[in-house]
Amino acid sequence: MAHPSQLGFQDAASPVMEELLHFHDHALMIVFLISTLVLYIIVAMVTTKLTNKNILDSQEIEIIWTILPAIILILIALPSLRILYLMDEVNNPHLTVKAIGHQWYWSYEYTDYEELGFDSYMVPTQDLTPGQFRLLETDNRMVVPVESPVRVLVSAEDVLHSWAVPALGVKMDAVPGRLNQTAFLASRPGVFYGQCSEICGANHSFMPIVVEAVPLKHFEDWSSRMLEDA
């Protein structure tokens, strides 16, 4: 989850998020290099006493500072497109979960075998137990098996919402009447937090998402328990 004064991304919990993280590092490095170079040149220009009023053309440097940016842009575009297509690959999911946005909670449906559905409300601040995270915890979590490709179908019952879990590299708009598909693979067990990412009324900031990745056996036990309790 996010922590105070965080600067970078949360630790990646899916292969796609790892790729995005590395690409961001790569692109940001290029940005820092260019900015440093430009800042250095500006300072050098401003502080020099050398002047030459007879420079009229500069074919060589013009060629260099046209070709070099083009090369840099290609070096950014190639990994970017690689990840774009990677995210679009056909993955054959092991599980489908539906995440439906309401004002102001999410409901999750696991209907591949039985009809399991439950609501997920934020835990109010006064009901938190020590160690729990304010405005992020929910009463019921979306549990998924670790290392399994999961398909998430996101929709909404009333207004626009958006289902986002940064650690998994997932964000998908929840549109009433539409079923948006996204997918992820939790590469390690853990608890991953997210928040509604489309303004949806008074309690938009108070309908978080919690995904819990557990071993398959635990997932099966959890889903049996949830079905019994329902």
Added chain:
Amino acid sequence: MAEDIQTKLEHYRTAPFDARFPNQNQTRNCWSNYLDFHRCQKALEAKGVDTAPCDWYQRVYKSICPLSWVQKWDDQRGEGTFPGKV
């Protein structure tokens, strides 16, 4: 043919990738399978044949479609106001 469907149903985990709906918007996928199941059921019942082959469509639409949509459509079919052609 029936044996293939039986095997597919036994090994069913979740709705597989459907090349007719390769993109983000899976609304038509849900709608299409719901319609296909009820059309299949209606057609096979009319012939007096076992409706087991239709179960595939049911598994898929149950996996994909939100429960509220299925409930609404089932109610509409009951009332005779269902907008799809079954």
